[in-house]
Amino acid sequence: MxxxxxxxxxxxxxxxxxxxxxxxxxxxLLRHPTYTRFLHWTVAIFFFAALLSGLAIYSPWTFRxxxxxxxxxxxxxxxxxxxxxxxxxxxxxxxxNWRGLMAWTEADTRWLREIKRxxxxxxxxxxxxxxxxxxxxxLQFWEIAFGGLVxxxxxxxxxxxxxxGRIAVAISYVLHDIAALIMLGGIFIHxxxxxxGQPGTFQAMTRGIVSxxxxxxxxxxxxxxxxxxxxxxxxxxxxxxxANRKRAIEAFEEGEVVPNxxxxxxxxxxx
Amino acid sequence: xxTERTLQILQISGHVGTVPGGGMQRELEVCKLVDVTTCIGCxxxxxxxxxxxxxxxxxxxFDNTYQTMPSTxxxxxxxxxxxxxxxxxxxxxxxMRKDQCMHCADPGCLRACPADGxxxxxxxxxxxxxxxxxxxxQYCVSGCPFNIPKFNSSTKTVFKCxxxxxxxxxxxxxxxxxxxxxxxxxxxxxxxxxxxxxxxxTQLREQSGFADAGVYDPSSIGGTHVIYVLHDAKxxxxxxxxxxxxxxxxxxxxxxxLAKPAGLVIALLGLLALFFxxxxxxxxRPQPEPNEEEI
Numbered sequence: 050m051x052x053x054x055x056x057x058x059x060x061x062x063x064x065x066x067x068x069x070x071x072x073x074x075x076x077x078l079l080r081h082p083t084y085t086r087f088l089h090w091t092v093a094i095f096f097f098a099a100l101l102s103g104l105a106i107y108s109p110w111t112f113r114x115x116x117x118x119x120x121x122x123x124x125x126x127x128x129x130x131x132x133x134x135x136x137x138x139x140x141x142x143x144x145x146n147w148r149g150l151m152a153w154t155e156a157d158t159r160w161l162r163e164i165k166r167x168x169x170x171x172x173x174x175x176x177x178x179x180x181x182x183x184x185x186x187x188l189q190f191w192e193i194a195f196g197g198l199v200x201x202x203x204x205x206x207x208x209x210x211x212x213x214g215r216i217a218v219a220i221s222y223v224l225h226d227i228a229a230l231i232m233l234g235g236i237f238i239h240x241x242x243x244x245x246g247q248p249g250t251f252q253a254m255t256r257g258i259v260s261x262x263x264x265x266x267x268x269x270x271x272x273x274x275x276x277x278x279x280x281x282x283x284x285x286x287x288x289x290x291x292a293n294r295k296r297a298i299e300a301f302e303e304g305e306v307v308p309n310x311x312x313x314x315x316x317x318x319x320x
Numbered sequence: 321x322x323t324e325r326t327l328q329i330l331q332i333s334g335h336v337g338t339v340p341g342g343g344m345q346r347e348l349e350v351c352k353l354v355d356v357t358t359c360i361g362c363x364x365x366x367x368x369x370x371x372x373x374x375x376x377x378x379x380x381x382f383d384n385t386y387q388t389m390p391s392t393x394x395x396x397x398x399x400x401x402x403x404x405x406x407x408x409x410x411x412x413x414x415x416m417r418k419d420q421c422m423h424c425a426d427p428g429c430l431r432a433c434p435a436d437g438x439x440x441x442x443x444x445x446x447x448x449x450x451x452x453x454x455x456x457x458q459y460c461v462s463g464c465p466f467n468i469p470k471f472n473s474s475t476k477t478v479f480k481c482x483x484x485x486x487x488x489x490x491x492x493x494x495x496x497x498x499x500x501x502x503x504x505x506x507x508x509x510x511x512x513x514x515x516x517x518x519x520x521x522t523q524l525r526e527q528s529g530f531a532d533a534g535v536y537d538p539s540s541i542g543g544t545h546v547i548y549v550l551h552d553a554k555x556x557x558x559x560x561x562x563x564x565x566x567x568x569x570x571x572x573x574x575x576x577x578l579a580k581p582a583g584l585v586i587a588l589l590g591l592l593a594l595f596f597x598x599x600x601x602x603x604x605r606p607q608p609e610p611n612e613e614e615i
Contacts, residue, residue: 106434106457108584109334113436122435122455123476170601173608210458211471218462219569226575230583234590241594247604262606288608 062257071257078264078275080253088143089254095136096236102129103229130208137201144194150181151191156270157184173266174284180270185238192235199228262287326489327442333433349445350488351513352497354418355520355549356559357533358504361386361400361416368499369398369420372484392419394470397481398496401560417548417559418496418505421468421481423447425542428568429480431576432463445510445545446485451477465541465566483545513547520549538566 062071062079069083081089102125105115119125156178164185166172175183182190203221206213213221243250249263261283264272269280276283300306328345366388370377375395380388386402403415427447430439438453439460449460449469456476460469469478484494492498493507506513517535524533534553537543548562556562 106455108580109434109436110336111584113334113336122453126455126457127476168597168601170604210461215462215464215467216569218459219571222459222462222571223575223579226580226583230587233587237587237591237594241598245598245603246594249606260606262608266604266607284607291608291610 073258076261077258078261078272079257080259080264081257083257085143085146086254086257088139088146091139092136092143095132095139099129099132099136100229100233100236102126102132107226107229130204133200133204137197140193140197147190151187153184153187153191154180156180157187160184161188174280175267175269177269177273177281179268180274181268183268189235189239193232196228196232196235199224200232203228327444327446327485330441330443331430332437332441333430333439334436336436345443347443349443349510350483350545351445351508351510352423352483352494352546353506353508353513353517353549354546355504355506355517356415356417357520357524357528357530357549357551358502359400359416359418360502360504361402361414362501363388363400364499364501365418365496365505366396366398366400368495369481370396372487372495373397373482391467392470392480394472394479397421397479403558403560405558413551415551415559417562419466419560420496420546421447421483422466423481423483423545424465424566425544426568428463428465428541428572429460429469430463431568432459432572434459442485444488446483446488447545448482448485449478449480451475451479454478459572463568463572465563465568510543510545517547517549521553524549524551536562538563540565540567 058075060073060079062073062082063069064071065083065087069087071079071083073079098119101115102119104112105119105122105125106129109116113122116122116125119128160167160176160179161184163176167175167183167185203225206217206221207225210218243254247267249260250267253259261272261276264276265280265284272278272280272283297306328347329339332339373395378393378396381390383390386400388399389396392399398418398420401417401419403417405413405415407413423445424447425445427439427441429449430441430447433439434457435453435455437450438455439447439449441447454477456471456478458469458471458478460478461467461471469480471478484492484496487494497505497507506516508516514535514537517537521533521535524530530551532552532554534550536548536550536553536556548556548559550556550559552558556564
């Protein structure tokens, strides 16, 4: 590393009352502070606890094998509403944390109109108007907000059938299922896009950072906002540098240039 | 409950696979006939029920009627419901009806139940709860049109009348039948009881001046294995809220058996669609990619 051309910089962010630590290296951007990450994973844990225990009750014919994970049928039934309550609390905090960022804007409507291009992966980089969250992410947020509210209300009604009555339970039963199924579909898309679908995304929720290239590829308006630079121009610049670098390597391999060995990057082929 | 050897199982709640013993033996459907016109409200059946099932004699609730308590409880499965009814001509009728599980041919409790083996229906028509398999969700409470299953908050399981499946399985009549001093309670096969009930209803219509007398055996749930002879079969609600047209909520019929599995299939197809999205369009990496074509 001593031969690296640029000095190696890192920024350590202390947040979440000094408990959290986010390290941003050169070429990276802070995406999610510790508090957001903590809430995200708390919500995720209780979401899946409620989902898996709920599936065991939703469809015993196909998912009865999930009940033993929670200590059997009666225990799954006993825990499920408490998982739901914990999910609702954690999600409410995340809702407060994110609601400003998730406000629907003109750009989101434009994004949604062009969703076909997004699905078909037609563009190398996103349109310049896509901010911190794109329209799809905001849809996911509001779907969980409204779905979660439906789950909470219907869940409470089903929790105390003696006071709410059999018809309230029978109606809640259906609404609870529909909300859960929609959120199940949403979570499939969410997990796919944040892992296999868009490599480089997952670390945003673990280390809290993303690469600059990730930012100008997926959220150009956000990139411009925090770096003050033009996403498209930086992307083109990166392409040029990549091409120049390739040309330099080729020239070196053909013996046309003899670089200063002290200033060679470590991954540069040696003679 | 009786063992599976003495009673053949017809259907099991939340069950995967075949039903053991279904349709293997010749069996008659049993039926309890309650002739409310000859009930004197002595509550011997209530006592016999508590005695046979070995429940403690619990506290009663006085609410200005002769009723022992407002409704059946988890350990009090048999309750005479009293109603002082004033007829149009000003005369008073004191209606008494023995309230307990109706043992429906199409049981809403069993349809609603998500726990494997918590509710079984025997081929003789008895619908029985197995508390060791109950998960305490109380969907059965919501599925029942007669407000019968009752939750025990300490065991977190649900209880109701078994139609004395343990006695019936051993060739005895239910405890309440045995205790009845007036003969208003009868027990036998469904067809015998239906004939007896119709004969009694005809007698009431033709000889006792009850023009609307009839048999309560609601077809909306495929009939029941407890049937009533009522003076006024056109207004069963008068008899402690007996529903004229008992229904199982659509949540436990169409939704549970059709829409619910369909929803799951759609969710799984969605998962498959995402997989093929990856195969078709590939991942979306931060740009530019290292091996990108030169500009």
